[in-house]
Amino acid sequence: MSEPLTCDVVVVGAGMTGAACALYAARAGLAVTVVDRGPVAGGTTGAGEGNLLVSDKAPGPELELALLSNRLWAQVAQELGRPVEYEAKGGLVVAENPETLDGLRRFADTQRAAGVTADPVPADRLHDLEPRLAPGLAGGVRYPQDAQVMPALAAAHLLRASGARLLTGREVTRVLRTADGAVRGVRTDRGDLHAPAVVNAAGTWGGELAARAGVSLPVLPRRGFVLVTEPLPPRVRHKVYAADYVADVASDSAALQTSPVVEGTAAGPVLIGASRERVGFDRSLSLPAVRALAAGATRLFPFLSGVRALRAYAGFRPYLPDHLPAIGPDPRAPGLFHACGHEGAGIGLATGTGLLIAQALTGGTPELDLTPFRPDRFPRTTKEAEQ
Ligand SMILES: Cc1cc2nc3c(=O)[nH]c(=O)nc-3n(C[C@H](O)[C@H](O)[C@H](O)COP(=O)(O)OP(=O)(O)OC[C@H]3O[C@@H](n4cnc5c(N)ncnc54)[C@H](O)[C@@H]3O)c2cc1C
Numbered sequence: 001m002s003e004p005l006t007c008d009v010v011v012v013g014a015g016m017t018g019a020a021c022a023l024y025a026a027r028a029g030l031a032v033t034v035v036d037r038g039p040v041a042g043g044t045t046g047a048g049e050g051n052l053l054v055s056d057k058a059p060g061p062e063l064e065l066a067l068l069s070n071r072l073w074a075q076v077a078q079e080l081g082r083p084v085e086y087e088a089k090g091g092l093v094v095a096e097n098p099e100t101l102d103g104l105r106r107f108a109d110t111q112r113a114a115g116v117t118a119d120p121v122p123a124d125r126l127h128d129l130e131p132r133l134a135p136g137l138a139g140g141v142r143y144p145q146d147a148q149v150m151p152a153l154a155a156a157h158l159l160r161a162s163g164a165r166l167l168t169g170r171e172v173t174r175v176l177r178t179a180d181g182a183v184r185g186v187r188t189d190r191g192d193l194h195a196p197a198v199v200n201a202a203g204t205w206g207g208e209l210a211a212r213a214g215v216s217l218p219v220l221p222r223r224g225f226v227l228v229t230e231p232l233p234p235r236v237r238h239k240v241y242a243a244d245y246v247a248d249v250a251s252d253s254a255a256l257q258t259s260p261v262v263e264g265t266a267a268g269p270v271l272i273g274a275s276r277e278r279v280g281f282d283r284s285l286s287l288p289a290v291r292a293l294a295a296g297a298t299r300l301f302p303f304l305s306g307v308r309a310l311r312a313y314a315g316f317r318p319y320l321p322d323h324l325p326a327i328g329p330d331p332r333a334p335g336l337f338h339a340c341g342h343e344g345a346g347i348g349l350a351t352g353t354g355l356l357i358a359q360a361l362t363g364g365t366p367e368l369d370l371t372p373f374r375p376d377r378f379p380r381t382t383k384e385a386e387q
Pocket of ligand 1: 012013014015016017018035036037038039040041042043044045046047048049050051052053170171172173201202203204205206209223224225226273274275314315316317318339340341342343344345346347348349
């Protein structure tokens with residue numbers, strides 16, 4: 001039998017988060033191996049949109065991470081150039097009536113105090129920014145810091161730029177630990193990989209991977225559909241969404257929610273997202289969900305009623321009960337680091353997460369306080385309590 005491979009850190013997951021962790025860990029001088037049971041971006045990264053948003057986040061740790069990440073995305077995009085389809089297009093959030101506009105403006109005031117640029121847009125200026133918007137909207141707020149990438153391409157190009165060793169088609173079946181509990185690598189279905197550090201970037205399956213290391217992390221799936229139109233000439237300039245979207249993102253409800261989010265892409269199709277519902281890993285197409293998406297989008301942009309939808313796809317956002325990701329070292333398993341549970345913001349938050357993980361891996365002072373993201377912040381399971 002061949003010798004197990006050795007390196008400084010094994011990253012489990014070749015999605016957007018794993019790719020960003022690999023990039024920043026390699027730049028910090030570590031020898032990185034990335035392992036995935038499928039292909040690159042075969043998980044949620046290949047099944048969602050690529051909005052890099054600060055606009056939908058309330059002041060707090062997630063917004064701080066988004067601000068850091070958006071700064072890093074701008075740098076990474078400059079280094080990698082066109083292939084990641086980065087567009088600093090800005091976001092436009094619109095309100096359909098005066099009450100919603102009032103709430104949106106108050107929300108923007110709190111964000112401004114936290115470092116977000118948020119410019120009020122009166123009703124009679126909305127069409128200067130988005131000529132094809134529906135008439136009769138009450139007004140909006142423009143967020144110049146919002147941007148966009150193409151997630152699958154971004155993950156692939158970040159991985160390539162990292163220079164990490166990439167092993168696809170290999171499932172991590174166990175995180176190996178020494179007698180005193182320290183991590184010493186992973187067991188895969190095709191041999192062991194030895195390393196003193198393992199990063200759990202397994203997305204929606206981060207809870208399963210944590211269990212394979214002997215710790216608990218309650219990551220669960222929140223399903224979302226995206227409708228993809230036929231390719232069009234550029235008609236939607238910003239990432240445009242209705243103010244209700246922010247409430248849907250933060251909601252704890254299991255029921256279907258579909259506030260419209262509309263964005264053009266460099267390749268031409270318009271993406272219409274995104275539904276949210278908790279139905280486990282059920283992949284079957286939900287007509288009520290995609291119908292509601294189409295109806296909401298045509299309310300914002302009436303021209304879309306004459307445009308064909310070519311396909312719809314589904315993905316599973318990885319969420320934790322308090323809607324914050326798990327980022328950082330796991331005190332229950334020295335050498336295990338988590339970078340998962342980013343819910344509907346994992347593309348946007350990937351760069352900041354990658355940098356924070358690299359800083360934690362190398363013993364540096366993380367750019368942000370990791371306390372709110374601690375992986376052991378949830379109640380212990382009965383099994384853990386007995387140990
Ligand atoms: C409809 C929809 C729209 C979205 N829109 C946006 C958006 O606009 N902006 C945004 O920022 N986010 C968005 N998201 C969320 C975003 O897609 C996710 O947060 C992000 O992709 C998570 O990336 P990840 O790398 O953590 O996980 P994934 O991409 O799921 O990667 C995890 C990888 O781990 C691998 N893996 C798991 N277990 C193992 C194992 N045991 N061994 C080996 N490999 C393993 C999987 O194969 C997978 O490739 C959206 C999501 C959906 C569903």
